[in-house]
Amino acid sequence: MNREEAAKKIEYLKDELNQYNYEYHVLDNPTVPDHIYDEKLHELIGLEEQFPDLLTEDSPSQRVGGEPLDKFVKVDHEVPMLSLGNAFGEDDLRDFDRRIREQVNNYRYVCELKIDGLAISLTYENGKFVRGATRGDGKTGEDITNNLKTIKSIPLKIKEEETIEVRGEAYMPKRSFLALNEAREQEGLEVFANPRNAAAGSLRQLDPKIAAKRNLSMFVYSVGKWEAGSIGSHSERLEYLNKLGFKTNPETRTFEDIEDVIKYTEEWTLKRSELDYEIDGIVIKVDSIDQQEELGFTAKSPRWAIAYKFPAEEAVTKLHDIELSV
Numbered sequence: 088m089n090r091e092e093a094a095k096k097i098e099y100l101k102d103e104l105n106q107y108n109y110e111y112h113v114l115d116n117p118t119v120p121d122h123i124y125d126e127k128l129h130e131l132i133g134l135e136e137q138f139p140d141l142l143t144e145d146s147p148s149q150r151v152g153g154e155p156l157d158k159f160v161k162v163d164h165e166v167p168m169l170s171l172g173n174a175f176g177e178d179d180l181r182d183f184d185r186r187i188r189e190q191v192n193n194y195r196y197v198c199e200l201k202i203d204g205l206a207i208s209l210t211y212e213n214g215k216f217v218r219g220a221t222r223g224d225g226k227t228g229e230d231i232t233n234n235l236k237t238i239k240s241i242p243l244k245i246k247e248e249e250t251i252e253v254r255g256e257a258y259m260p261k262r263s264f265l266a267l268n269e270a271r272e273q274e275g276l277e278v279f280a281n282p283r284n285a286a287a288g289s290l291r292q293l294d295p296k297i298a299a300k301r302n303l304s305m306f307v308y309s310v311g312k313w314e315a316g317s318i319g320s321h322s323e324r325l326e327y328l329n330k331l332g333f334k335t336n337p338e339t340r341t342f343e344d345i346e347d348v349i350k351y352t353e354e355w356t357l358k359r360s361e362l363d364y365e366i367d368g369i370v371i372k373v374d375s376i377d378q379q380e381e382l383g384f385t386a387k388s389p390r391w392a393i394a395y396k397f398p399a400e401e402a403v404t405k406l407h408d409i410e411l412s413v
């Protein structure tokens with residue numbers, strides 16, 4: 088493709104992706120499946136890498152999430168809430184590992200299920216829950232404290248008088264999602280496209296009674312702003328968050344070798360349907376906080392973490408059939 092053709096294609100993909108982002112993040116109502124969005128974003132990133140002078144700051148490849156809705160009070164995130172770089176197969180994971188190895192020694196990885204919900208920040212002052220917000224565009228989110236207070240797995244008071252901001256994923260369990268859509272269908276209302284959109288739609292309502300009825304839950308997976316924080320590894324931070332009273336995911340594992348990470352991603356590609364919540368991949372993070380700092384960030388995501396995305400369901404069924412037939 089020559090430069091002129093690439094420029095045209097880039098503009099086309101940007102418009103298309105901006106529209107998909109708006110439908111997904113602002114309206115909570117996607118019109119295409121995630122893998123189509125991911126493929127188009129991947130194509131855009133590839134073209135921008137090939138023609139770096141065509142990369143603009145407003146490109147969807149440089150942006151996190153969507154604009155916060157005006158109906159909520161806005162919350163500024165002192166520590167930005169970023170997105171994650173994506174890996175679509177073992178080669179991408181080995182490339183990620185090579186980039187890490189070029190910069191740090193003696194590292195290990197924490198592997199977590201990538202919960203398909205919405206990223207939330209929870210702030211505690213002297214142990215009390217004072218504010219909860221959506222990620223929004225990463226810099227500014229929406230204050231949804233009252234809705235989050237209806238989620239029973241979010242403690243209103245934690246076990247230490249800590250001032251700490253924690254982050255995680257609010258989600259709707261599959262069972263609640265099916266029951267909700269069934270009830271909506273009977274009432275003649277529009278059904279939600281998937282549990283992620285149902286969770287987002289429930290939390291972005293002004294009336295907390297709606298969220299209260301929706302049976303949502305939340306896994307906490309990291310720390311945002313924490314001035315007094317002295318725990319030097321992500322895995323120990325997760326243990327501490329659990330001790331404070333947060334729900335952390337029990338399937339998290341640590342590995343030193345990228346080949347073991349790949350095995351973990353393969354295992355969950357086949358096992359994901361057994362869970363009572365949706366996951367869309369595996370998040371791999373360098374465990375040491377010092378090494379995370381050394382590796383740093385790009386404009387949109389940390390260099391010390393990556394999200395492995397599961398293949399689309401049809402491809403998994405094929406893989407499963409092959410496994411069963413050998």
Ligand code: NAD
Pocket residue numbers: 107108110111112117118119120121122124125151152169170171172173199200201202203204205206207222256308367370394
């Ligand atoms: P992302 O989904 O690739 O990854 C970042 C997010 O992962 C975090 O913000 C957090 O919310 C989540 N996450 C879940 N578990 C985590 C864990 N254990 N540790 C850290 N983070 C964890 O990026 P994104 O910017 O949130 O959005 C892109 C996603 O939205 C993609 O899945 C994409 O397919 C989808 N999308 C779809 C459409 C559509 O029209 N279908 C449009 C836009 C975006």
